[in-house]
Amino acid sequence: xxxxxxxxxxxxxxxxxxxxxxxxxxxxxxxxxxxxxxxxxxxxxxxxxxxxxxxxxxxxxxxxxxxxxxxxxxxxxxxxxxxxxxxxxxxxxxxxxxxxxxxxxxxxxxxxxxxxxxxxxxxxxxxxxxxxxxxxxxxxxxxxxxxxxxxxxxxxxxxxxxxxxxxxxxxxxxxxxxxxxxxxxxxxxxxxxxxxxxxxxxxxxxxxxxxxxxxxxxxxxxxxxxxxxxxxxxxxxxxxxxxxxxxxxxxxxxxxxxxxxxxxxxxxxxxxxxxxxxxxxxxxxxxxxxxxxxxxxxxxxxxxxxxxxxxxxxxxxxxxxxxxxxxxxxxxxxxxxxxxxxxxxxxxxxxxx
Amino acid sequence: xxxxxxxxxxxxxxxxxxxxxxxxxxxxxxxxxxxxxxxxxxxxxxxxxxxxxxxxxxxxxxxxxxxxxxxxxxxxxxxxxxxxxxxxxxxxxxxxxxxxxxxxxxxxxxxxxxxxxxxxxxxxxxxxxxxxxxxxxxxxxxxxxxxxxxxxxxxxxxxxxxxxxxxxxxxxxxxxxxxxxxxxxxxxxxxxxxxxxxxxxxxxxxxxxxxxxxxxxxxxxxxxxxxxxxxxxxxxxxxxxxxxxxxxxxxxxxxxxxxxxxxxxxxxxxxxxxxxxxxxxxxxxxxxxxxxxxxxxxxxxxxxxxxxxxxxxxxxxxxxxxxxxxxxxxxxxxxxxxxxxxxxxxxxxxxxxxxxxxxxxxxxxxxxxxxxxx
Numbered sequence: 001x002x003x004x005x006x007x008x009x010x011x012x013x014x015x016x017x018x019x020x021x022x023x024x025x026x027x028x029x030x031x032x033x034x035x036x037x038x039x040x041x042x043x044x045x046x047x048x049x050x051x052x053x054x055x056x057x058x059x060x061x062x063x064x065x066x067x068x069x070x071x072x073x074x075x076x077x078x079x080x081x082x083x084x085x086x087x088x089x090x091x092x093x094x095x096x097x098x099x100x101x102x103x104x105x106x107x108x109x110x111x112x113x114x115x116x117x118x119x120x121x122x123x124x125x126x127x128x129x130x131x132x133x134x135x136x137x138x139x140x141x142x143x144x145x146x147x148x149x150x151x152x153x154x155x156x157x158x159x160x161x162x163x164x165x166x167x168x169x170x171x172x173x174x175x176x177x178x179x180x181x182x183x184x185x186x187x188x189x190x191x192x193x194x195x196x197x198x199x200x201x202x203x204x205x206x207x208x209x210x211x212x213x214x215x216x217x218x219x220x221x222x223x224x225x226x227x228x229x230x231x232x233x234x235x236x237x238x239x240x241x242x243x244x245x246x247x248x249x250x251x252x253x254x255x256x257x258x259x260x261x262x263x264x265x266x267x268x269x270x271x272x273x274x275x276x277x278x279x280x281x282x283x284x285x286x287x288x289x290x291x292x293x294x295x296x297x298x299x300x301x302x303x304x305x306x307x308x309x310x311x312x313x314x315x316x317x318x319x320x321x322x323x324x325x326x327x328x329x330x331x332x333x334x335x336x337x338x339x340x341x342x343x344x345x346x347x348x349x350x351x352x353x
Numbered sequence: 354x355x356x357x358x359x360x361x362x363x364x365x366x367x368x369x370x371x372x373x374x375x376x377x378x379x380x381x382x383x384x385x386x387x388x389x390x391x392x393x394x395x396x397x398x399x400x401x402x403x404x405x406x407x408x409x410x411x412x413x414x415x416x417x418x419x420x421x422x423x424x425x426x427x428x429x430x431x432x433x434x435x436x437x438x439x440x441x442x443x444x445x446x447x448x449x450x451x452x453x454x455x456x457x458x459x460x461x462x463x464x465x466x467x468x469x470x471x472x473x474x475x476x477x478x479x480x481x482x483x484x485x486x487x488x489x490x491x492x493x494x495x496x497x498x499x500x501x502x503x504x505x506x507x508x509x510x511x512x513x514x515x516x517x518x519x520x521x522x523x524x525x526x527x528x529x530x531x532x533x534x535x536x537x538x539x540x541x542x543x544x545x546x547x548x549x550x551x552x553x554x555x556x557x558x559x560x561x562x563x564x565x566x567x568x569x570x571x572x573x574x575x576x577x578x579x580x581x582x583x584x585x586x587x588x589x590x591x592x593x594x595x596x597x598x599x600x601x602x603x604x605x606x607x608x609x610x611x612x613x614x615x616x617x618x619x620x621x622x623x624x625x626x627x628x629x630x631x632x633x634x635x636x637x638x639x640x641x642x643x644x645x646x647x648x649x650x651x652x653x654x655x656x657x658x659x660x661x662x663x664x665x666x667x668x669x670x671x672x673x674x675x676x677x678x679x680x681x682x683x684x685x686x687x688x689x690x691x692x693x694x695x696x697x698x699x700x701x702x703x704x705x706x707x708x709x710x711x712x713x714x715x716x717x718x719x720x721x722x723x724x725x726x727x
Binding site for chain 2: 057058152153154155157171172173174177201202203204205206207209210211214215217218228229230231232234235258259268269270271272273274275276277278280283284285286287288290291349352
C-alpha cells in the first residue's frame, strides 16, 4: 500500500518503511513569461513492490514530479523545494555524482516515446549493456550477455541477433520492450513509467502492460505509473493519485477512487470518457472550460473555475481557501464527506450507465 | 453552445432522404511507390496502404472507421476527400463517379465533402485570423451568404461554442480544444453533406475530448451531416458511430452495426482489439468477465503483407487455407443483416471470457507459466 499525505503546515514525518517519500514538493520554472508553478505542495509515499498510478491531464505536474525525483530538471531555471527521500536518502540536495549512481541502477525510467529516448547511434544491445557495465562493474562481455538475456525476457524474438540491431530497425512495440529491458537491467527498486504505452497501438499496449505487470512480480520493483488514461490505471495500479494543476486532487486505492470517487474533477474525468459498456445514446458530460495556466493559477481550490458544485460549499471558500488533502484515502475538496457521497450516488453514478 | 442550430436551405434542389447511399467506395486501392537504388532511383516496392476496400456511407449517417496505425484508415479518408489520387477502384458521390474527375468537375462536390484534421496546431494557418480561416472556403467557392460572410462566420463560431467576438484573433491565442472547434467551424462553413473527421479528438486532453465529441455529435444529428469518423479509440468510435468498419493492413475485415460489431464480433482481430481495450470497472459489481486475448508482435509491414488473409500471421486459428485463399467480406450465417466478416474460421459471436485466455506473446506466456508453477 502506498500512503499519501498533504500536510497543513507542520511537516509530517516520513511514513515508516516508505521506500520513496515525497514531502511538500514545490517545483517552479522561470520562463520568459514568468514563474510556472508546475508542482505545488505535493506529498506521497510509495512502498516497495507496489504500484502507484498518477493520473492527470497535460500540465498537471505528473511528469515534472517524476523528473524531479531523478534530478532530470534543468537546475538553471528550476527551483525545487521540499523533500524527496529515497530509502531515507534526501535527493533534492544530493550532488549530481550521487544521483548518477542512482539513475539506471536503483531508479530507472521508461519514457513515452522510445524512438527519441533511445540513441540512434548505438546498437540496442550496447545501450542496454551500458548501465549494467557502469553500475555493476561488469565486463563488456558479461554485460552483453545480460543485455541478450533481458531482451529475451521482454519477448524480443531471436535476442542474440536483434541485440546487434539499431533502434530504427525495431518496430514501435519492440522499441518499448527494449526500453523496458534497459530499465530493468540493473534490477531497480523503483521504476518510473511515464506514459509508456501512449504511443502504442491498443493490441500492443495490452501486451506491454501485461508484460510490465508480470515482470514486476518477478523483479519486485515499485512502480510509479504515469498516464492520462483511467482504463490503463485501473488495469495497472494498486493506488491512484489524481493530479490537477500541480496538486493532488484525490488519492486512494484503485477500487476506492474509481468506484466511489470523491473529487468533482475525478467525477468529471469518469463522466467525460466513453466506455465500451456505456450507453452510446447518452451524451458525454464534459468538464467545462480548459485547464488553467500555471503562470497564474486560480486562487483557493485550483479546480474552482471549472467546478459545477461550487455553490454547494457556500461562502467563498472554494475561491479563498485551499482545500487540504488528508492522510490516507481522501480528496482535496471543500464539500463535506456526506455531500460527496450523496452527489456521487445520486447525480454522478446514474450518468455513468 | 447555442440552443438550436440554424439549418441552411440546401443550395440545390436535391433533397436527400436518409438511408440513401451518399458515398460509395468500390475496390479502392492506393499503393505508394517505394523508391530506392543509385544512381537511378527506381520503384523497388509498393506500400499497399489501402488494398481493395468497399464502403458505403449513407445520408446523415455517422460511419466509424477503426484500426491500428498503418492500417490505411487515414489514407482512406484522404482518398475520399480526393487529397490523394487512388491507384485503382471507384469512388462515387451521390451516384456520380468522381474517381477521375477533373478539378473543374470536382469543384461543386468539394464543397460538400469537408475534412477535420487530427492536429489542431498544424491544420490552421498561424498567419490568418480566425475570421479569415473560416471565411476562406466561402471566398474560394464564391459563396455570399445573407448578411455577408462575417455574419455567417460569427454564427459558425457560436455554433461551435466559441465567442463570436474572437473573430479577429489568431490561432495561437486559443487552446487545443478551441482550435479544434475552429477546425469544425471551417468544415461547416460550406454546409457540407459529408465530413471526414480524421482522429479529430486524439490530440486533445481527456476532459476536452468529450467537449469536442459532443459538439460533433450535435452537428451530426442536428444538421444531418454524414460523418466518416476515423479513429483508433474503440470507445470513442462506438460512442459516435452508428455503423463501424474495422480495418487491418489495408483491408476492411469486418463491418456492421455498432452493437453487432461491439457485442457480437466474428473476426478474430476484432475480438483481439476489443479485448485489448483497458476498461474501468466503475460499478464494483463483478461484471461479465471479458475475454483476454494477447497477440504476439506488431502489425506486419504493408510493403509485403502476408498472402491470403492478412491477419493470419498473428491469428491463433490460422490454417493452410488462410495463406492460400483470401477470405471474402461476406455475411456469415447467424449475423445480422449488414454485418460482414472476412474470415475463413470465424469466432463465436460473444465477447465473454473463454475457458482459457489466448496468450500468443511468447514472453508473456513464459512469465505467466512460471508464475503458475510457483
